[in-house]
Amino acid sequence: EDKVVQSPLSLVVHEGDTVTLNCSYEVTNFRSLLWYKQEKKAPTFLFMLTSSGIEKKSGRLSSILDKKELFSILNITATQTGDSAIYLCAGRGSARQLTFGSGTQLTVLP
Amino acid sequence: DTGVSQDPRHKITKRGQNVTFRCDPISEHNRLYWYRQTLGQGPEFLTYFQNEAQLEKSRLLSDRFSAERPKGSFSTLEIQRTEQGDSAMYLCASSLESGLSYEQYFGPGTRLTVT
Numbered sequence: 001e002d003k004v005v006q007s008p009l010s011l012v013v014h015e016g017d018t019v020t021l022n023c024s025y026e027v028t029n030f031r032s033l034l035w036y037k038q039e040k041k042a043p044t045f046l047f048m049l050t051s052s053g054i055e056k057k058s059g060r061l062s063s064i065l066d067k068k069e070l071f072s073i074l075n076i077t078a079t080q081t082g083d084s085a086i087y088l089c090a091g092r093g094s095a096r097q098l099t100f101g102s103g104t105q106l107t108v109l110p
Numbered sequence: 111d112t113g114v115s116q117d118p119r120h121k122i123t124k125r126g127q128n129v130t131f132r133c134d135p136i137s138e139h140n141r142l143y144w145y146r147q148t149l150g151q152g153p154e155f156l157t158y159f160q161n162e163a164q165l166e167k168s169r170l171l172s173d174r175f176s177a178e179r180p181k182g183s184f185s186t187l188e189i190q191r192t193e194q195g196d197s198a199m200y201l202c203a204s205s206l207e208s209g210l211s212y213e214q215y216f217g218p219g220t221r222l223t224v225t
Contacts, residue, residue: 004152034213042114042201042216043153088152095166096207097143098214100152 002027004091006101014109017079021104023089024071033065033072034098036088043088046074079108112136114217116202122223123192130188131220135204142185143214144177145201146170153201159185160207192224 003026013019025033032050036043047056049065049072056063060079065072076083084107090098115134123129135142141160145153156175157167161182171177174192179185189196199221203214 032212036216042218045213045215048213090152092212096141096158096160096212097155097166097168098145098153099155102150102152 002091002093002095002099004089004099004101006087006089006104008104009102010105010107012107012109013079015080017108018075018077019079019106021074021076021087021089021106022071023073023101025089025091025099026070027091027093027099029094030067030070030091031094032092034090034092035063035072035074036090038086038088038103039084046087076106079106081108081110084108114202114204114215116200116217116220118220119218120221120223122225125192125194125224127192128188128190129192129222130186131200131202131222132184132186133202133204133217134184135202136206136215137183139204139206139215140182141205141207141212141214142179143203143205144185144187145203145216147199147201147219148197156187189222192222194224197222197224 035046047063052067086103088103090100143158144156147153159179174190199219201219202217205214
């Protein structure tokens with residue numbers, strides 16, 4: 001059975017801090033790892049990673065995948081209160097559906 | 111709005127009643143997925159369609175659950191004889207399977223409360 005584990009479960013930081021969120025996965029016939037941001041609504045897509053060592057970047061957010069060690073990290077630099085959300089990572093194997101972790105609840109204090 | 115839409119957004123029902131939810135995917139997307147999310151957990155896969163064909167169902171999907179996508183466009187998820195354990199957010203997502211591009215885009219969800 002596919003499994004995705006995220007850490008930490010929750011994180012409280014102050015504006016301007018840099019955070020690193022972790023995601024480890026065990027996914028049969030792994031194809032890709034996806035990151036989503038969820039506020040009080042549906043998850044919104046951030047990144048999809050398929051290759052090891054290639055950083056994806058969007059503004060202050062960046063992510064990288066290590067297929068040898070089976071993990072990914074999501075970095076957020078210069079955090080803002082608007083970054084407060086649950087960050088979900090999901091693995092996709094040969095099956096089409098995503099297997100999600102439980103998420104990391106990030107709270108950014110002003 | 112060209113995103114995934116779901117209706118209703120909230121549903122309160124009494125135990126034992128049947129409920130039906132609707133999902134309209136992004137128009138050119140050929141795959142449609144249903145997930146269920148409970149508090150403090152990530153979404154859990156229920157089932158998915160490619161066009162009108164239901165290709166996979168999770169073992170979470172008991173006999174009381176049924177999903178359809180009759181014309182390969184919108185989809186419905188029906189829960190019969192609801193139980194309190196069915197209370198959750200039901201999320202629909204769609205994707206366009208095209209080469210390496212297959213990220214799933216989620217709708218706003220239907221929050222079901224069974225009393």
